[in-house]
Amino acid sequence: METPSAASCRRRPLKPPLLLCLLLFALCPQPGLGLYTVNTVYGDTIILPCRIEVPDDLMFGKWKYEIANKAPVFIAFRSATKKSVHYDDVPEYKDRLSLSENYTLSITNARISDEKRFVCMLVTEDNVFEEPTIVKVFKQPSPPTFVNKAEFLETEQLKMLGECISKEGYPEGNLTWYRNEKVLQPVEGVVVINEQTNVDKASGLYTVISSLEYMPTKEDTNAYFTCTITYPGPKRQETIRSESRVFNIHYPTEKVKIQVVSQRNTIKEGDNITLKCSGNGNPPPEEFLFYIPGELEPIKSSSIHILSDVRRNATGEYGCSLTDKSLTDSTLITVHYLDLSLTPSGEVIKQIGEALPVSCTVSSSRNATLFWLKDNTRMRSSPSFSNLQYKDAGNYICETTLQEVAGLKKRQTLTLIVEGKPQIKMSKKTSTDGTFKTISCHVEGYPKPAVLWTATGTGILTNKTEETKYVDGKFSSKIIIAPEENVTLTCTAENPLERTVTSLNVSAINIPESDEPDERNNDNRENVNDQAKLIVGIVVGLLLAALVAGVAYWLYMKKSKDFNGESEKEAAQNIQNLPRTASKHVDKDLGNLEENKKLEENNHKSEA
Structure with a gap:
């Protein structure tokens, strides 16, 4: 609201004395004026337009600023008739002012001291027109930072957490503390906030400081603290946030x-x-x-x-x-722990047919799994040897593990060797076309016996001796022969324990004979057959049989006188059953089936 004196000065016609009226107008107080405001940033150029329409009869225009309880200060003058500009000798505005033809005033390098009410005055011959403008200056403060930060905080102790400081702002801003994005409100004995504002006398800028004393709990571990500065800006309020800080919270051991x-x-x-x-x-x-x-x-x-x-x-x-x-x-x-005991263990040599008790016992901290391997193949049950055979020989492993304990297992080894003297069985087989015969010598024994074939008589060996694979102490050796006359084959098997010999008579290929296998069991005695001695023995036997028959016949005839006709007939039948002469049997029927069986029976006789 304008004062009556100001209104009268503004509206009455300008008449002599003009200078006196101008002086009175300048000195008139102007409360309530200056509603128009120019907001500017610290350091920028202030632009103050003269918001009065320039009259046609304008004589000159002037700018002044007003401070409460002080006389106005004129700073710039421009003549409308002479087109000249004059700046008053005001030290704080020296070389900072510029007045345009439309009476817009520019002030460079805006300062806090420029916050005043500036007035534009246009003077005609009859009147004086003026319009005030308020200048507001804003300065963004520096981002808030932590200073005097505590190295650590202790539970149950109120301690200075740190200070938050923001410098060189205008107008004065407000600092606010946050914990995990929530505003910290003062709590007696727990959260204590103290604020302090300093003003630089030369620049008029504010430095704001806020300190925080804080009593933490264990829940403040990893909590982050920040502070913000809120300050007025040319258009609206602004906020700047500090970097967050996490503090090391010390608390006693509870467990x-x-x-x-x-x-x-x-x-x-x-x-x-x-x-x-x-x-x-x-x-x-x-x-x-x-x-x-x-x-x-x-x-x-x-x-x-x-x-x-x-x-x-x-x-x-x-x-x-x-x-x-x-x-x-x-x-x-x-x-x-896991203990394993195997009895016996290591290398054990036993004879075929013997018994061997075996035990494998476990002692452990938990139930253990026990199993056996023979030659790296898992066995279904534990080995038991009441009558050892060659197939029982091998490498036995007793192994145990604790399933729930990684890497805990034990094993013991038994290497069983079953030894035996050579045992021989012989067999023969004639080919389907009757051109050759296969003679096999089936051998058992360990260590593996060496086999030697010998023959008496003549014959043709159609190929070399062949042997089957040595498995479980057994193998066979065979030869193929095409004899032109009766032959005796001898199979000799020998290992470090004993030497065993067995012979088999083989008739010529043109003499039929049975193809049934002829097996010989040797009771570990050496058998040597001599074909010539065998034939002589047969002839002598037949002669003795004829002699016995003659004596019997003489006795019979002597007694026949005492018997009736039936006795004579019975005596005649006995004479008919007597064998033929030995020479005829040996010379003509040596190769027949009956004699061949007799030769084979004699294979069981040993000879020194």
Whole structure:
């Protein structure tokens, strides 16, 4: 609202004395004026338009500024008739002013001291016109930063967290503290905030400082604190946020914990046990007492204690505590073990037919799985030897494992050797076309016997000796022969235990004979057959039989006188059953089936 004196000065016609009227107008107080405001940024150029329409009879225009309770100060003058510009000698505006033809005033390098009410005056011969403008200057403060930050905070203690400072702003801004994005409100004894504002006398800029005292809890671990500066801007309020800060919160240990550090879930004999004791305080405790089974006194150590190459007697309860023994914890440790005993073990040599008791026993910390392998093949059951055979020989492994303990297994080995003297069976077979015969010598024994073939008589060996695979102490050796006359073949089998010999008569290929296998069992005596001696023996036997028959016939005839006709007839039949002469049998029927069987029967006779 304008004052009456100001209104009268503005509206009455300009008449002499003009200078007196101008002086009175300049000195008139102007409360309530200056509603138009120009907002500018600190350091920029202030543009003040003269918001009065320039009259046609304008004589000159002037700018002044007004400060409460002080006389106005003229700073610029421009003549409308002479087209000249004059700047008053005002030190703070020296070389900073510029007045355009439309009476717009420019002030470079805006300062805080430029916050005034500036008035544009246009003067005609009859009147004086003026319009005030308020200048507001704004300066963005520096981003808020933490200073005097605490290295750590302790629970149950009110301590200076730090200070937040923002410099060189205008107008004065407000600092606000945040915890995890929530505003911190003052709480007596827990949250204490103190604010301080400093003004630079030369520039008029504000520095704002806010300190925060804070009593933390364990929940403040990893909480982040920030502060913001809120300040007026040319258009609206602005806010700048500081970087967040996390503070190290110290709190006492409330619980200790003991752990077994291991790559596996279980421990076996020979392993190392690493014990780790920890407390939940911050900073964590650095020393502990460890309680070891079998130790009378606890062992003082850092948070790690190692036991090397543990045995089964290390099984027990382990514990740890703070050095003042106020807080403790314990854990049970089991050291797993596995023992295996095999009887007998190693290399064992037995004779065929003997018995061999075998036992494999396990002692362990848990139920163990036991199984047998023979020559790397898993067996269905444990071996039992009441009557050893060659097939029983081999490499036996008794193995046991603890399934829940990785890497814990044991094995023992039994290498069984079954020895036996050579045993021989011979067989023969004639080919379907009757051109050759296959003679086989079936041999049992260990160590493997060496086989030698010999023959008496003449014959043609159509190929070399062949042997089958040696399996379970058995193999066969065979030859193929085409004899032109009767032949005796001898198979000799020999190993370090004994030498065994068996012979077989083979008739010429033109003499039919049975193809039934002829097997010979040798009772470990050496048999040597001589074909010539055998034939002589047969002839002598036949002669003796004829002699006995003659004597019997003489006795019969002598007694026949005492018998009736039926007795004579019976005596005649006995004479007819007598054998033929030996020479005729040997010379003509040597190769027939009956004689061949007699030769084979004589294979069982031994000869020195």
